[in-house]
Amino acid sequence: MIRVALDAMGGDLGPRIAFEGAVSILAQYPEVAITLYYTPVDGLDLPSHHERLSLIACSDVIKADEEIVLSLFRRHNTSLYQSIRALSSGSADVVVTLGNTGVMVALARHLLGVIRPKLYPALIRELYSNPLRCLVDLGANVHCPASMLVGFAELGAAYVEALSNETPNVGLLNVGVESSKGSVVIKEADSLLIDKSWPNYLGYAEGTDLFEGEKNVIVCDGMVGNAVLKASEGLLSFLMNKFGDSKQVAPVFETFYQTERRHGACLVGVRGNLVKGHGRSDLPAMIGAIEYGMDIARANLSKAIESRLSKEEM
Structure with missing residues (x-):
C-alpha cells in the first residue's frame, strides 16, 4: 500500500x-x-x-x-x-x-x-518524461556557491538513474557554451564537475538545451531555475491560449506541458x-x-x- x-x-x-x-x-x-x-x-x-x-x-x-x-x-x-x-x-x-x-x-x-552533510536539498522538475529530462534547482536555494551546484548535479543524476533507464548527462546552465563565459561561481563549478568521474558532465548548457540535445540534467541556482521555469510555463500558457483551438497545435502543447502526469517538483x-x-x-x-x-x-x-x-x- x-x-x-x-x-x-x-x-x-x-x-x-x-x-x-x-x-x-x-x-x-x-x-x-x-x-x-x-x-x-x-x-x-x-x-x-x-x-x-x-x-x-x-x-x-x-x-x-x-x-x-x-x-x-x-x-x-x-x-x-x-x-x-x-x-x-x-x-x-x-x-x-x-x-x-x-x-x-x-x-x-x-x-x-x-x-x-553539506549536500543541500534541491527541487527537481521534469521538463518531460520520455526521455527523462530534468531541471535542478527550482528555488529551494537562491545563493549557491560552486560546491552546491555540484551537489545539484549529483542529486539530478541520481534522480534520473532511479526513475528511468536513461544515462544522466549533466549540463551547467550558462550564458554560452564557450569556456570564457560565465560568472566566477559557474566557472568554479565547471572545474569541479570536470574533475569528477560521476556524474557524466558534458559542460555548459544554454537555454536551448532545456528542450533538446544530450544533456538531460540541467543544473542552475534556484533563482535562475525558478525564473526559467515560470517563464517557460507562462509562454506555454500564452501559446495554448493563442492557438488552443487548433486541432493540430494543441495536442503538441498539451503533451509538452504534461497536463495529466507528474505535475510539480520533487524535493531531493x-x-x-x-x-x-x-x-x-x-x-x-x-x-x-x-x-x-x-x-x-x-x-x-x-x-x-x-x-x-x-x-x-x-
Missing part, C-alpha cells in the same frame, strides 16, 4: 482541490491510501467516508507569504508540519503539498534531515519523498501531483538517491 500524506491547505483554490483529488485517486488506484491534513473552515464540505481515506484536522495554517522564522518550527499543528512529521515517523511514504516552498524545505530539513536531498505542486494547481494538476508522489514512493526515491550517492563516497 502506498501511503500519501496530503497537505490540503496550501493551494490558491483552497482545500476543495485536495479533497476532490484524493477522492479521484482513491477511485482509480486500489493500492493507495491517503491521509488528508486540513484546517476546518466554514462551508467546507469534507469528502465522504472511504476506508482508505483518513482526515486529520489541524488548528493552524502556514500561509503562502510567511517567512522562515524560528517560531515556525514550534507550530506543530499546521497541516504542513503534521504531514511531514507523518513521513518522518514512517506512517507515510510521500508528502504532497501545494504550499509555501521555503517553509516546506525548511521543515523537511528540520524533521527529516539531509542524506549527506532529504530523507523522505516530497512533491511540491504549483500553488495555482487545478484539479487535474492536483491529481497529477499525487500521481507523481505515488511514482517516487514506488521507486523509494529518497533511499535510491541516498544509496547511489553513498557509492561515490566509498
Whole structure:
C-alpha cells in the first residue's frame, strides 16, 4: 500500500482541490491510501467516508507569504508540519503539498534531515518524461556557491538513474557554451564537475538545451531555475491560449506541458519523498501531483538517491 500524506491547505483554490483529488485517486488506484491534513473552515464540505481515506484536522495554517522564522518550527499543528512529521515517523511514504516552498524545505530539513552533510536539498522538475529530462534547482536555494551546484548535479543524476533507464548527462546552465563565459561561481563549478568521474558532465548548457540535445540534467541556482521555469510555463500558457483551438497545435502543447502526469517538483536531498505542486494547481494538476508522489514512493526515491550517492563516497 502506498501511503500519501496530503497537505490540503496550501493551494490558491483552497482545500476543495485536495479533497476532490484524493477522492479521484482513491477511485482509480486500489493500492493507495491517503491521509488528508486540513484546517476546518466554514462551508467546507469534507469528502465522504472511504476506508482508505483518513482526515486529520489541524488548528493552524502556514500561509503562502510567511517567512522562515524560528517560531515556525514550534507550530506543530499546521497541516504542513503534521504531514511531514507523518513521513518522518514512517506512517507515510510521500508528502504532497501545494504550499509555501521555503517553509516546506525548511521543515523537511528540520524533521527529516539531509542524506549527506553539506549536500543541500534541491527541487527537481521534469521538463518531460520520455526521455527523462530534468531541471535542478527550482528555488529551494537562491545563493549557491560552486560546491552546491555540484551537489545539484549529483542529486539530478541520481534522480534520473532511479526513475528511468536513461544515462544522466549533466549540463551547467550558462550564458554560452564557450569556456570564457560565465560568472566566477559557474566557472568554479565547471572545474569541479570536470574533475569528477560521476556524474557524466558534458559542460555548459544554454537555454536551448532545456528542450533538446544530450544533456538531460540541467543544473542552475534556484533563482535562475525558478525564473526559467515560470517563464517557460507562462509562454506555454500564452501559446495554448493563442492557438488552443487548433486541432493540430494543441495536442503538441498539451503533451509538452504534461497536463495529466507528474505535475510539480520533487524535493531531493532529504530523507523522505516530497512533491511540491504549483500553488495555482487545478484539479487535474492536483491529481497529477499525487500521481507523481505515488511514482517516487514506488521507486523509494529518497533511499535510491541516498544509496547511489553513498557509492561515490566509498
